[in-house]
Amino acid sequence: MIKKTLLIITICAFLLRIVNYQYPPLLWDEASIGYNAYSLLQTGRDEYGKIFPLIFKSFGDYKPGVYIYLTIPFIAIFGLTELSVRLPSIILGSLLPILLYLLITTLNPKSKKLGIIATLILAFNPWNIHFSRGAWETNVLIFQLVLGSLFFLKNKYFASALIFGISLYTYQASKLLVPFMVINLFIHQKIISKKFIFTLGLFFIPIVYGLVFGADANRLKVMNLSAYTRPTFETNTIIAESNNLDYQLFYSQPLFFARNFLTRYFNFFSTRFLIFEGDWSTARHSAPYVGVLLFPTLFFFLYGLTIALMRYRANLFFLFWLLFAPIPSALSLDIIQAVRGLSLSIPIIYFAALGLSSIKNKKIILLSVFGYLISFIYYQDLYYHHLIQIKPEQSLVGYKQAIQYVQNNGQNRQIIITNFYGQAYIYYLFYTKKQSQINLTTNGVDTGIVEKINDVMFKTPDINQIKNSPQKIIAILAYDEIIRQGYKTTDFIKISPLFYAYQN
């Protein structure tokens, strides 16, 4: 019975994640992941000619490589398509509910009902669906966190250390999350396995090396909240209003940092994030005007949390997880960051399931099922109809169509593609499957701006120049570029709300 239920839930989860897999359009990182995997498959080198790297330079953001390697088999089977780039995330995202069931029942063999409910909530949870539908490394990471914990709880320390070790090369946030997770497991099992520490330690060596000597350090510095200081004029005002002692005691840099950290940390527990707006700082990270949870989940979460507080000894594992999950995101500059904080969804779902499973009243259960249904339908509409329409520039609507347009109409013409929305070259490579191994040369050091591939230029097209040019040119322009050059969009061929085509 339980097996059948789990199977049905998994199928539902899989369908929710794969149906209409081309939606939303590919983002830069997804195109880059796909193209680098394709390049590895063809030549054994990434787009910059590096042989099987662990960390990919990509746009200068140095992507951890695990997701790219996961993509290779799918590209071998299906070719370089959206589906093959997204399949690793779709598959792992669909398997996560079962894994969570196993984790919960391993922690407490009696909580089968709780496990099933958690599985159900997870399968239909907007936050997890969103990041399972695209090639998001963070989604692979939480799969690994749950799998690694499961192995650990089953006393398979080597396998566990291996999974956690690999996760260090999956997504940046893991470098903070994994140590917390490991400590949490040690506390829970009341055991410190030397084999485990040694194996995991081996994986940490290159990272420590990279942090100290490598280019990795750069990214960490830029993204880090501790680099964010109070503006000098504000500091001066505070001192002028009182004195230096007052400033040192109450407003100094460590306190300023703590305030900013806590603001971001608390934002994860705000209803604004959880049920009303989702990630309000970056529109492509969640469906618009709706949170990352369904409405009833919040209420059961709070209810479950109060139950867990009363029996806190039995729930310490998830209570700790709940507390440390937002830390990596709270340390970044963004005021709220749904991607980095994704692992928070697991403890929230656990407590929501705890709340829901303790309700005995049939009427309330029926009512909550109804509430879930309405809430889910509401979310689906916002996701499918409004996500890319409200801020098309955030979802990069039309890169694919633009590339296909120049491919179909650009024979014997000079091609110029706007770089207004960034990294146009990767879409060009992805959708044209152009010969890899072009040994991209970037202009600066690490900005990752590519201006030219073969004869194709990636820059703002100058409309007047194209008009008067004797050469045959086809250009893709951004809406803003047309307006700024003083033209009307009616003179251009509309490809998407963002992109327009022009040829002389």
Add this chain to the structure above:
Amino acid sequence: MPTKIKLILIILLAVALRFWNINSLPSLNPDEAALGYNAYSLLLTGKDEHGQAWPIHFKSFGDYKPGGYVYMAMPFIKVLGLTQIAVRLPNLIFSILTIIVLYKLVFLLSKSNALSLYSAMALSISPWSIHFSRGAWESNTALFFLILGLYLFYKFINSKLNNYLFLFPIPLIIALYTYHSARLIIPAIFLILFIKYYKILLNRNTLISLLFSGILCIPLLFSFLNNGGTTRLAGVGLSADRGPLSRSEELLNQHPNFNYYDRIIHNRRVLYVLSWGQKYLSHFNLNFLFLNGDDVPRSKSPEMGQLYLIELPLIILGIYFLLANQHTSELSFLIVALLLVSPLASSLTFQAPSALRSLPLVIPLSILVALGIWKLKLVWKLFFGTCYLYSILYFLSSYFIHAPQKYAFAWNRGFSDIIPIIEKNKDKYQNIYITDKYDQPYILYLFFSKYDPLKIQKQIKLTDPDKFGFSTVVQIDNIFFGIPSIIPLNSFVVEASDFEKTGQSFTIYTK
């Protein structure tokens, strides 16, 4: 140390925090000035500034202020004259009494001296309470009457003595006459309590008491309806926010041809309900409560939450304690009821979270803090005590030093200083121009110059209301509030200047 002495010490601390430097800080704000000046006007002429005799709602800036506070301020103004302290004294006194009544209420429900003392202590040092005690904030005065009403209500429940049954509605009715939000919060909380205690309450005497209370509220109801209370509601109410309306249009337009189903889920009513829910729940946002506080400068001090950050772990402990111990069930019920009801009025307005309108929240939160600290080991008590000490110093720095300088305009810094200068030059120049960068400068002028009420009643003229329903007065005699682009000859001009840059609030010149 006997309990009484402990309570007295707590009250002394509360008095120190609330009365220290009260005459200069914060500077008088226009609402306080309006309350004071109308009381002054009533004392001298029996009419308010607009010439209305003994009104229940005061027209003031067209916002029809509930009159309770004006009448409470009258005796103080009679004795002390039209001064800042006289306007503020009623609320200051009530804020101290709130602490005593809270002590009594918690003791009544828990029978624990220690818990009651901790509750009183938590309220006495709460930044939320201190902020709204230092000034003529009707919200805080209404809170006192709410707590008093609750105390008398529970007195009746516990003793079943009929005199309490007839007493308890009286403070509640006073609260209704004093503050808008109380009109929603008080019925809601007592509806909940009546449902819980209906077995005790279901008798003839309750009915008589309620009937009697109802009669006392009739004048209020009529005054509210006659004086455009409904327009005021429309001005600051939920429907004044056009956001959900335009969002509904936006979402519908994104469906190429929307059908019946789309029209249901993107209906503006659905979006208004969601918007209400978001506002209601925003009062429990940890950033609002513990880190950044209200957004309105007049209701906050910089880099401060509504409560001390150190109280967050204590409140969580308090919740744990509530759940784990069933013997304080009456107290738990009241805490939960107050937590749920307090943000109601605030969530129905334009701007949320609002620390001012949801002020009753401070009561259940203070009791939760007390519950959290109550059963801690001595070491932990010392630890939290030290943290509290630091927190209080932090708050004092923020409130007393930085707020008046950082929010110079919102806190009306230095306005009283220019009044003597204006009075001196009023007859020497043909026109006097005063900046309108401060809210409602006319009432501050009336207040500080102790302008003759008879003279203002004859000439007062309100402008058309703005989108929030507020009006103002732009001219008194030869004084104009607002500086025109071309200043005629023979004028005396008082212009606002940026305090943070220049170190002074005004620039004065003549032409």
